Amino acid sequence: MNTPNKLTCLRVIMIPFFVFFMLTDAAGSAGKWIALVLFIVASLTDTLDGYLARRDNLVTNFGKFMDPLADKLLVCSALICFVETGKLHAWLVIIIISREFIISGFRLIASDNGIVIAASYWGKFKTVSQMIMTILLIADLGGVFDIAETVFIYLALILTVVSLVDYLWKNRQVISMQD
Template sequence: MKRNLPNILTVARIVLIFIFLILAANAGDVDSTTLSTRDLVIRIIAGCLAIIAGATDFLDGYLARRWKVVTDFGALMDPLADKIFVTATMLIVVEFRLMPAWIAVVVISREFMVTGLRMLAVKKGVVISADRWGKLKTAMQMVMLFLAGISWVNLYDLRVDVVWGIRLWYVWLVFLWAIALITVGSGLGYFIKYRALIRPDEPVENN
């Protein structure tokens, strides 16, 4: 059971995300200023599923490390499940006009490029561990998705609400720009540090 539980959680994350997408696609009109009870309930359920899916990301990795359980399936599917999660949730945030599309493209592109670099590293026996900038990027993305999610379920409206005389949308855009810059910077950091994976004439530093 211990050997299979992290993999089960990984598969469950993918299933939850697809259920989330189905619910989100039927959670009311994008331009609607008021939500029906039905749409509100659907959004709350979808939001809870996204939170659970995000939690499994941390839990399956924690259990795999604690129990020293590493499988080929987990090594392949866990990063893919992470990318599916990020891509799906950001596309919904973009669809409901809570994020400019270019920021989603930047974040998603970085995720897949770094994943490709990690796959290349594995072939050469190199382990690329997350550095502090990568961890900061992940933390900020999770905060961003959480804030966008609670706005989406209508607890507040990022687009129109004002706090202390400041429109939340402007604060939100600054936060999104910070995420984009850190995302790009952390991605470049990996490619610079592990450039020898692409240029075999240089020695590779293994962490």
């Protein structure tokens, strides 16, 4: 197993620990900071594994499948924790998670038809906004950061919808192949 794939597996392994520290008081007040560090490190492994895979020509079928799955598991885990802790409304999380399922299904259909769909800038902006939102919500610094949290919650929601519409529109030929 190459280094990028090991980093992807590490990200998946970190998720239960992240959730544990998000949802329990086992570490007392340090729990949220441990969860924050785990989330940031896991997010950075995503950037690093993609960079290494492209730089060293180590792109594999395992990586193509597991990397986006690991990303979705990490983000969805955080979002579900925020519903549990009362930091996000369930309807908002449902919209964001639904987008991920729709895109995943769409990619499977495209793949079955021999089409590879690249990520768009809207999707990248969506991911960055979700990561910043997650970091702000975990840190929960209060004060002016409460405004930043709210801004990033709605920015992430808007970019989620915009990136979905953009993705479906640009790749509408995939849907027409199913008729």
